[in-house]
Amino acid sequence: MSKARDNILARLRARNAEKAPVDLDRTVESPDWSREERIDRFCKAMRSVKTEVHTVGRENWAKKLAELSKQKKLKNLLYAPAGPLAEPIEAVWRAGEGLPELVTREVEVDGWKEELFFDIDAAVTSTRSAIAEVGAMILWPTPEEPRTFSLVPPVHIAVVEADQLHNTFADAIAAEEWTSGMPTNALLISGPSKSADIEQTLAYGVHGPVELIVLLIE
Numbered sequence: 001m002s003k004a005r006d007n008i009l010a011r012l013r014a015r016n017a018e019k020a021p022v023d024l025d026r027t028v029e030s031p032d033w034s035r036e037e038r039i040d041r042f043c044k045a046m047r048s049v050k051t052e053v054h055t056v057g058r059e060n061w062a063k064k065l066a067e068l069s070k071q072k073k074l075k076n077l078l079y080a081p082a083g084p085l086a087e088p089i090e091a092v093w094r095a096g097e098g099l100p101e102l103v104t105r106e107v108e109v110d111g112w113k114e115e116l117f118f119d120i121d122a123a124v125t126s127t128r129s130a131i132a133e134v135g136a137m138i139l140w141p142t143p144e145e146p147r148t149f150s151l152v153p154p155v156h157i158a159v160v161e162a163d164q165l166h167n168t169f170a171d172a173i174a175a176e177e178w179t180s181g182m183p184t185n186a187l188l189i190s191g192p193s194k195s196a197d198i199e200q201t202l203a204y205g206v207h208g209p210v211e212l213i214v215l216l217i218e
Contacts (some may be wrong), residue, residue, distance in 0.1 A: 030167045036135070038132035038165040039218065045135020050204065061159060061215050062088035065124060066096050068157070068213060074100040074213030078116075078123035078153060080144040084095045085126050085159055109148055116148060122155035129164040129172055131188075137214070138172060138186040147185055156209040158189070162218045 033041070042052045056064045058168075062085075071076055077088055077100045083168030093099055103120065105112045125145050128138045137158055141147040150156050166172040169188075173179070204210050 013211075030171050033115045033132065033167050035162070037164075038100055038167060039162055039216070042130060042132040042135055042165055043216065045132075046191065046214060048135070049194075050212075051135075051191045052211070053216060054214070055162075055218050060218050061217055062092040064215055065089065065157060066092050068100055070098060070124070072122075072155065074099040074121040074155065076103045076119070076121050077157075078103045078120050078149060080104065080125075080149070083126060083142075085145040089124070109146070116152055120153045122157060123149040123153040124157040124159070125149050127158050127160050129166060129176065130160050131167075131169050131201060132165050132170055133168045134190060136169075136188045136190040139189060140183045141187065142183075147187060150187060150189065151208050154209055155211045155213065156189075156192075157213045157215065159215045159217065162216055171215050 008054055028061050039055075043055070054068075079102055080086060081090075081104050089102070093102055100121065105116075109116060125139065128140045130137045137160055139145075139147075139150055139158075141150075150158070166175060189212070192204045192210055192212045194204045196203070197208060
């Protein structure tokens with residue numbers, strides 16, 4: 001089985017190596033929005049699909065995270081101790097009282113799948129950037145913050161840098177040079193999980209988080 005898989009992957013790599021890089025056709029000009037306009041459009045678009053957005057300062061976003069965790073009565077919060085958000089979170093949690101337990105698991109998902117799916121209340125993740133035009137966040141999963149953090153727990157809390165807001169998706173691809181290399185998965189998240197498959201009635205939390213909270217660092 002392993003040999004057959006290796007043969008298939010080898011053929012795919014060889015085929016891709018023969019292809020010339022794709023030349024992006026930027027025939028549509030990017031909107032001329034200011035930083036403030038990007039922030040306003042992003043927040044309005046996210047809130048229009050039931051995303052909770054809080055604008056915060058760089059020095060107090062972790063305190064806001066703690067405040068929201070208390071308000072929502074979370075019993076635990078999944079985070080990445082080796083990720084970019086760890087230091088401020090741990091500092092606030094050390095000084096705080098009555099906060100949910102910080103949880104992390106440095107094992108493959110199969111080793112704690114039942115706990116992840118049934119016992120984790122919320123997860124907090126960083127983001128790569130975001131798109132103002134459509135109100136979407138870009139996440140590139142890492143070993144420290146795998147995609148399960150943002151796709152499985154019922155509450156996903158995402159930290160977004162206002163300075164990493166792009167006008168459009170095309171702007172994000174060009175500015176971040178996606179053509180030079182991408183991860184195996186890139187996530188675009190614009191709101192809580194939702195589906196209208198059943199009788200065309202929109203339902204939230206069907207295939208993932210029922211609640212999405214964004215902390216936008218201005």
